Amino acid sequence: xxxxxxxxLASLLVISLATWLFVGCAVVSHEAMSxxxxxxxxxDLDSPIDPSVxxxxxxxxxxxxxxxxxxxxxxxxxxxxxxxxxxxxxxxxSRDEEVWVISRPPEExxxxxxxxxxxxxxxxxxTQHDKGKDVLVPVPLxxxxxxxxxxxxxxxxxVKQQYQNPFNQKIEAVYVFPLPQNAAVNDFLMTVGxxxxxxxxxxxxxAEKIYQEAKSQGYVAxxxxxxxxxxxxxxxANIEPGKQIDIEIKYFNTLSYTDGAYxxxxxxxxxxxxxxxxxxxxxxxxxxGTVGNAGQKTQVPYLAPNERxxxxxxxxxxxxxxxxxxxxxxxxxxxQTRSLSPTKTRVTLDPADNIPNRDFVLRYQLAANAVxxxxxxxxxxxxxxxxxMLFPPKLMNDxxxxxxxxxxxxxxxxxxxxxxxxxxxxxTRYALTHMGPxxxxxxxxxxxxxxxxxxxxxxxxAQAVRAALNWVDGFDASEGTMLIDGLHASLLFPHDPSRxxxxxxxxxxxxxxxxEAIAETHRCLGPARIFSFGVxxxxxxxxxxxxxxxxxxxxxxxxxxxxxNAVMAQYFERVSHPALTDITIDWGGANxxxxxxxxxxxxxxxxxxxxxxxxxxxxxxxxxxxxxxxxREQQIEVRVRQGQADVDAKALPAVWxxxxxxxxxxxxxxxxxxxxxxxxxxIAMEYNLLSSYTAFVAVDSMTRTAGDHGVSVGVPVPVPEGxxxxxxxxxxxxxxxxx
Amino acid sequence: MKQIASILLWVPLVALxxxxxxxxxxxxxxxxxxxxSRWILDGGTAVSTVRTAPNRRKSASRLVSSFxxxxxxxxxxxxxxQQAAALSSQFAFVDAYIDxxxxxxxxxxxxxxxxxxxxxxxxxxxxxxxxxxxxxxYDPKANVQNRIIIAAFSTGPNxxxxxxxxxxxxxxxxxxxxxxxxxxxxxxxxxxxxxxxxEIQVSQGETP
Numbered sequence: 001x002x003x004x005x006x007x008x009l010a011s012l013l014v015i016s017l018a019t020w021l022f023v024g025c026a027v028v029s030h031e032a033m034s035x036x037x038x039x040x041x042x043x044d045l046d047s048p049i050d051p052s053v054x055x056x057x058x059x060x061x062x063x064x065x066x067x068x069x070x071x072x073x074x075x076x077x078x079x080x081x082x083x084x085x086x087x088x089x090x091x092x093x094s095r096d097e098e099v100w101v102i103s104r105p106p107e108e109x110x111x112x113x114x115x116x117x118x119x120x121x122x123x124x125x126x127t128q129h130d131k132g133k134d135v136l137v138p139v140p141l142x143x144x145x146x147x148x149x150x151x152x153x154x155x156x157x158x159v160k161q162q163y164q165n166p167f168n169q170k171i172e173a174v175y176v177f178p179l180p181q182n183a184a185v186n187d188f189l190m191t192v193g194x195x196x197x198x199x200x201x202x203x204x205x206x207a208e209k210i211y212q213e214a215k216s217q218g219y220v221a222x223x224x225x226x227x228x229x230x231x232x233x234x235x236x237a238n239i240e241p242g243k244q245i246d247i248e249i250k251y252f253n254t255l256s257y258t259d260g261a262y263x264x265x266x267x268x269x270x271x272x273x274x275x276x277x278x279x280x281x282x283x284x285x286x287x288x289g290t291v292g293n294a295g296q297k298t299q300v301p302y303l304a305p306n307e308r309x310x311x312x313x314x315x316x317x318x319x320x321x322x323x324x325x326x327x328x329x330x331x332x333x334x335x336q337t338r339s340l341s342p343t344k345t346r347v348t349l350d351p352a353d354n355i356p357n358r359d360f361v362l363r364y365q366l367a368a369n370a371v372x373x374x375x376x377x378x379x380x381x382x383x384x385x386x387x388x389m390l391f392p393p394k395l396m397n398d399x400x401x402x403x404x405x406x407x408x409x410x411x412x413x414x415x416x417x418x419x420x421x422x423x424x425x426x427x428t429r430y431a432l433t434h435m436g437p438x439x440x441x442x443x444x445x446x447x448x449x450x451x452x453x454x455x456x457x458x459x460x461x462a463q464a465v466r467a468a469l470n471w472v473d474g475f476d477a478s479e480g481t482m483l484i485d486g487l488h489a490s491l492l493f494p495h496d497p498s499r500x501x502x503x504x505x506x507x508x509x510x511x512x513x514x515x516e517a518i519a520e521t522h523r524c525l526g527p528a529r530i531f532s533f534g535v536x537x538x539x540x541x542x543x544x545x546x547x548x549x550x551x552x553x554x555x556x557x558x559x560x561x562x563x564x565n566a567v568m569a570q571y572f573e574r575v576s577h578p579a580l581t582d583i584t585i586d587w588g589g590a591n592x593x594x595x596x597x598x599x600x601x602x603x604x605x606x607x608x609x610x611x612x613x614x615x616x617x618x619x620x621x622x623x624x625x626x627x628x629x630x631x632r633e634q635q636i637e638v639r640v641r642q643g644q645a646d647v648d649a650k651a652l653p654a655v656w657x658x659x660x661x662x663x664x665x666x667x668x669x670x671x672x673x674x675x676x677x678x679x680x681x682x683i684a685m686e687y688n689l690l691s692s693y694t695a696f697v698a699v700d701s702m703t704r705t706a707g708d709h710g711v712s713v714g715v716p717v718p719v720p721e722g723x724x725x726x727x728x729x730x731x732x733x734x735x736x737x738x739x
Numbered sequence: 740m741k742q743i744a745s746i747l748l749w750v751p752l753v754a755l756x757x758x759x760x761x762x763x764x765x766x767x768x769x770x771x772x773x774x775x776s777r778w779i780l781d782g783g784t785a786v787s788t789v790r791t792a793p794n795r796r797k798s799a800s801r802l803v804s805s806f807x808x809x810x811x812x813x814x815x816x817x818x819x820x821q822q823a824a825a826l827s828s829q830f831a832f833v834d835a836y837i838d839x840x841x842x843x844x845x846x847x848x849x850x851x852x853x854x855x856x857x858x859x860x861x862x863x864x865x866x867x868x869x870x871x872x873x874x875x876x877y878d879p880k881a882n883v884q885n886r887i888i889i890a891a892f893s894t895g896p897n898x899x900x901x902x903x904x905x906x907x908x909x910x911x912x913x914x915x916x917x918x919x920x921x922x923x924x925x926x927x928x929x930x931x932x933x934x935x936x937x938e939i940q941v942s943q944g945e946t947p
Contacts, residue, residue, distance in 0.1 A: 189874065190862070197862040197909065198874035200882065210861050210911055213828045219946075688879035699861040701830040701909040704946045 137288065138166040139309040140173035140239065141715045144356065146266055146315040150255065152322060152376065153389065153610075154651045155264060157183070159249045165239040170710030172215065173236045176283070176300045176717075178267035180253045181230035181542035184651075184658035186688045187250035188696035190222045190236075192703055199224065199698035201688050203681060207695035211237065220703040222247060224696040227298045228514065229662065230542040231270055231283060232690070238705045252651040252658075254387065257371070258556075259570055259606040261329075261363040264317060268356035270300050271538050271720050272728035274413060274481035275512035282512020285729045288716040296512060301716040302729045309716060313356040315349040324367040331361040331559050332537055332721075357718040358537035361559065373608075373638045375623060378652040383591075383616040385652040388638065390611065390625060392580055392603040399630050401576045403438040405457050405499040406431070407528075409490045410472065411507035411535070412447045413481035414727030419560050420536045421477045424506045427533065427564035428472050431504065434572055435460045440499060443468045446486030447479025457496065478727055481511050484520050491524040501528035502575050505547060506558075509540030510728070518546035519669035529553040531571060536560065538720035549597070550666070554607045560722045574604045580634065583627040585611075588620035596659040603627070612656045657687035665692070828913045830861070832944050833920055835889070835906045839927055839937040843898035844870075844905075846891065846928040849939050851908055853885035854919040860887045862909035868899035875906050888925070898930060902940075910943075918943065 142164045148157040163173050179185065188199035199222065202210065207223060214221035215237035222236045222245070236245050255262045272285030275296055284294035288301045303309060319325065324342045328335075334350035347362060377386040408431055410424050428443070435441055440457040441464070444450055453471050458464040490503045511517065521530065530551020534544040535558045548555035554574060558567045580603035585595075595613035603609060625636040661680050668676035677693055684691035719725045837847055851860075860882075865872045875891035882888075889906055912918050920941050927937035 195864060196872075196874045197864045198877070200860055200862060200877070200887075201879060202859075206859075206884075210859065213911065214830060214861070217828075217830065219830055685882070686880055688882075697861055699830055699909050699911065701832040701862070701946055702907075704830075 134306055134308045137303060137307050137309050137716060139311055139715050140165055140167075140171060140236075140713050141175055141309075141311045142244070143311065144313045146313065146360075148264070148266070148316070149318040149320070150262075150264060151320045153255045153257065153262060154387075154655065155253050155255055156651060157251050157253070157266070159251075161234065161247045161249075162244060163236050163239060163247065164244040165241050167713070168241050170238055170240050170705060170707065172710055172712045173234075173239055173715060174712055175234045175715035176227070176270055176298060177232055177234065178230050178270050178538075179232060179249075179251060180265055180267065181545055182253045182658060182662070183230075183251040184253060184654040184687075185224075185226075185232075185249060185251040185690035185696075186654050187248075188222075188224055188690075188698065189246075189248040190220075190698040190700065191246035191248070192220055192700050195700070195702070197698045197700055199696035201685060201690070201694050202697055203685070204693050204695040207697040210697050210699065211235065214699040215709045218705045218707065218709060220245065220700040220705065222696075222698050224249065224690060226690050226692055226695070227283060228542055229665070230267065230540070231298070233298065238703075238709055240705055252654045254610050254655055257389065257608050261327075261365045262321075264319075264360075264362045264364075265541070266315060266360040267538060267541070268313060268358060268360065269538050269717050269720050271508060271510040271536070271540060271723060272300070272302060272415060273510045273512045273540070274415070274728075276480070276482060276484075279513050279516075284512065285719075287729055288714075299714070301714040302725065303716045303718050305725050307716075308355075308718065311356065311715070311717075312354040313349070314351070314354060315360055317347040317362065319345045319347065319364060321345075321364070321366055323371070325364055326367055327365040329363045331363065331561055332358045333360055335362070355718065358721040359539075359559075361557075373625075373636065375619070375638050375640045376652070377615070377619050377640055377642050378649055379642070380649075380653060383614060384619075385614055385656045386612065386619070386640075387652060387655060388585075388611045388613075388623075389608050390583070390600075390603060390636075390638070391608045392605055393629075393634065393636055395634070396577045396580065396603075396605050396629065399577050401578060403436065403440075403499045404575060405496050405501040406435055406439055406441040407444065407457070407490050407501060407503040408432070408441070409444040409446065409486050409503060409505045410475065411481065411483070411486070412445050412475050412477045412479060413507075413510070414478050415481070415508055415510045415723050416535065417477040417724045417727040419722045420508060421475065423535050423558050423560060423562075423564050424533075425472055425475065427506065427535075427558060427568045429469060430565045430568040431572070432465050432468050432472075434568070435465075440496065441468070443471060444486060444489045445475060446482060446489065447477070448482055450482070450485040450489035452489060456493070481507075483507065483509075483511050483517050484513070487517065487520055487524060490530075491521075491526060491528055495527055502553070503528055503530045503551070504533060504571065505530055505551075506533040506535050507539075507544070508536040508723075509534060509543035510723075511540070511543065514540060514543040514546070515669055517543060518550055518666065521547055521550040522666075522670045525551055529575075531556070531575070533558050533567070533571075536720060537722050546666070549601065552602055554604050570606065574606060577605050578630040579604050580627045580629050583625060586624040586626060587615075588623055590619050590623075591616040592619075594656075594660065596656070596663045598663060612652075612659045614656060654687060654689065657683055657689055661689065661691050828911050830946065831910055831912055831918075832864075833908045833910055833941050834904050834944055835866075835908065835922060836902055836940045836942075837905050837924065837927060837937050838902040838940070839900060839935055841900055842929055842935045842937075843900055844868075844903070844927060844935070844937065845893055845898050845930040846926070846932075847905060847937070848888065848890035848925040850881070850886065850888045850923045850925060851941065852887075852921045852923075853910070854921055856885070857912055857914035858885045858918050859911045859913075860885070860908055861911050863887070863889060864907040864909065865891075866903060866905040866907065868897075868903045868905065870895045870898050871903070871905045892928075894930075 140163050141161060143162040145160040146157065148155055161175070165171050190197045190199060204225060211221050211223040218238055220238050222234065225233045227233055234247055236247065239245055255264055270283065273283045275282035275284060280295055280297060282296040283298045283300060284296035286294050286299050286301050288303055288307065321343050325345055328337055328345060328347065334353040336348045336350055338346045340346060349360065371391070373389060373391045375386050375388040378384050408428050410428060412421065416424065437460060439460050441460060442457040443453040453468055490505065495501060530547050531553040532544045532547040532551070532555045534541060534555065537560055539557065544555050556567055556571060558564055583600040583603065592613055592615045595611055597611070600611065601609045619640050622637050622639050625638055627634050660683055664676045664680045680691055681693040684694040690696060719728060833851065835849060835851065837844060863874050863877055865874045870893035871891055875889045878888040878890070887908065891905065920943065922939045922941040924937060924939040927935050929935050
């Protein structure tokens with residue numbers, strides 16, 4: 001008994017001594033390295049392992065703590081990674097190696113708490129203070145390089161994102177970013193060092209599972225998912241300190257052709273979106289470093305107004321128009337152009353204009369009368385694919401319109417505060433003063449709720465117009481975005497059978513429930529037409545296009561650099577002539593099928609539409625379009641042209657599949673009883689396309705990092721140009737449901 | 740090169756759907772007059788079962804390599820979370836080698852299948868030869884969980900000859916059974932788009 005007591009006492013003494021020694025070492029290491037750590041956190045992102053930092057750390061010899069690495073229990077799990085920049089890659093300390101322990105606040109020391117993907121989540125904070133200057137925030141996304149080419153009206157775009165870990169521990173980078181709403185994303189590459197790995201398309205659930213397993217086992221892996229047709233999440237697991245991993249995404253999309261000009265758009269930032277009460281499938285704006293409590297499926301962290309990241313962007317675009325290019329106009333960026341021939345031009349983003357906080361919008365006009373309706377076909381096996389751009393006939397310009405019932409619906413939510421609201425007001429002022437004497441009109445504003453100016457549409461009179469102008473002038477923008485309320489107010493009141501209702505719906509579309517809004521448009525439209533106006537520099541084009549598509553109208557964009565009078569004048573030109581309706585196409589006996597969109601949209605002046613489809617056998621030399629114009633049948637012949645460029649062979653099937661998916665997605669929003677998601681999944685898998693139900697995953701089985709999988713770091717982005725951070729990100733998003 | 744691309748794109752893949760597991764000489768008619776080799780990796784042993792050159796067929800069977808197809812030797816310092824995750828799945832890779840003997844290899848297409856459940860393909864990487872360093876393309880229509888058709892071609896000047904690793908396929912393995920792989924070379928072609936005699940071999944590797 002006495003011997004046992006002695007053993008027990010000795011054991012306790014040994015344990016106490018060991019504990020004291022360990023704590024002492026840890027304290028020494030914390031104090032010795034804190035200066036070096038903060039210096040590192042301030043290091044330039046371009047050189048994440050700052051030599052001066054390293055030198056300073058090496059100069060602190062007397063304070064260094066030397067620990068005998070005795071296995072996993074001797075060090076916190078993440079310690080070996082913190083030293084990775086000083087040791088050979090992927091190496092772990094042996095018993096004789098010197099180990100640098102870099103201190104971290106306790107909350108940063110812990111590993112991620114869940115295996116569930118939390119897009120946008122960031123727990124690794126880098127606090128910096130620099131009064132009077134923008135604060136440079138280290139982010140894991142260093143650079144985005146966009147390389148695009150346009151042949152005809154199909155763009156082939158290659159987006160390369162360079163991720164680099166500027167922190168002192170292993171991370172998972174998560175970046176929520178936009179692409180065009182009609183992008184057919186069909187290739188995905190991950191570059192680790194000099195090695196390139198092509199990702200595989202999988203069902204989304206399976207891809208997420210594979211990614212999580214690879215992440216938790218320490219493998220370098222990446223996952224690309226689609227949150228909306230124009231919002232995507234890129235996650236890269238196990239990026240070690242100082243290491244770079246590149247992601248390359250390729251897509252095709254068709255360009256729009258509006259009022260005589262093609263338009264190439266590359267969106268650069270997701271705008272801060274409002275999510276209505278009770279909705280959890282949205283995209284939430286959160287302040288950098290506060291991710292995790294927004295209650296939405298996807299979260300986008302935003303930089304504060306005095307913060308900027310080192311993330312920049314470069315863009316190069318080659319245009320091969322086939323006919324002479326007459327004019328090129330970049331709406332939001334400085335560009336450099338180099339003419340390669342009368343029909344070919346190279347456009348590059350000016351290096352001084354490289355902050356990704358607004359859409360890149362390039363419009364180019366072709367020689368007059370050079371653009372004609374054409375069906376572009378590409379053979380594939382026993383049949384093929386085609387796209388068909390239908391142009392409104394010039395005859396339409398000569399026909400007068402009937403009386404209209406105008407509804408002007410204006411978004412007064414917080415994201416419109418400032419210049420966007422001024423643009424809305426200016427456009428509305430123009431519209432109110434250019435209506436016809438036989439028209440009627442109504443003005444509606446929507447924010448937390450919707451309000452109408454008049455109980456019912458009023459005939460155009462000086463008094464009514466003056467009341468409307470005064471009301472609109474008094475608007476300010478600070479509320480939520482109950483957009484569906486605005487739709488209801490615009491559509492759900494008795495129709496005037498003698499006038500077609502034209503709803504001019506002005507918004508940036510920054511809402512999380514955009515899919516619901518598109519479906520609601522289909523349900524509530526009736527005989528009305530919706531003409532959506534995207535107001536701002538980085539609008540939600542998926543929603544705005546969807547409102548116009550479901551609303552059987554057309555979309556227009558009013559950027560902060562655009563003339564609101566000119567944009568509204570084009571709208572009046574569009575509605576001042578009857579549309580080409582009830583369009584059918586005589587395929588000349590060819591076996592044409594799967595044409596999308598299934599409901600051919602009406603054609604308005606200045607607004608062609610693109611159809612895509614498949615055929616078996618051969619196509620005739622031309623097809624015949626039949627439609628009604630002001631009560632009379634019209635026929636238009638369209639020539640068939642076989643695609644020859646290599647891009648056509650790859651692009652047309654992808655474009656067709658993407659449009660089919662969009663059509664199915666629209667239907668799934670308002671149709672029940674059909675398993676449309678499984679049809680979307682099937683077509684996406686077959687054509688290697690990203691969709692809501694498929695995802696790209698790439699795992700590098702050759703690169704397994706040691707230790708836990710590191711903290712998750714969301715890539716913070718700036719709010720779009722012209723959008724106020726104070727009224728979109730920092731304000732409470734919780735509002736009460738309207739009574 | 741267009742001819743090669745055409746071959747790679749439009750080789751009737753449907754005919755390949757019934758992947759042979761092992762056994763006799765390939766006497767079934769095929770749509771493409773190309774070289775075919777089949778390798779069955781069974782329990783760590785790779786065995787070539789069939790090799791058919793253009794215009795002639797012959798059978799061959801020989802031992803190629805031996806390995807343990809179940810990943811092992813995981814990092815002893817892995818955390819508990821890693822160990823728990825590893826119990827349900829493990830990641831490895833399969834290297835594909837093509838031996839074109841003394842002829843320059845400009846294009847190839849092969850099918851890789853895991854025999855039995857528990858294998859998922861999670862990435863494709865290029866090979867050792869500079870001509871095939873870029874990751875090859877896969878046929879999405881034939882992309883199922885455990886089977887993939889991979890193709891690449893090169894228009895560069897330095898085409899490889901002899902045995903060269905042309906691709907590396909990243910895989911996830913689940914379950915206790917060892918993975919068995921079947922590789923089938925659909926076509927190998929020279930720079931003038933003519934099929935050439937070649938063999939394919941695959942071997943499973945583990946994270947270094």
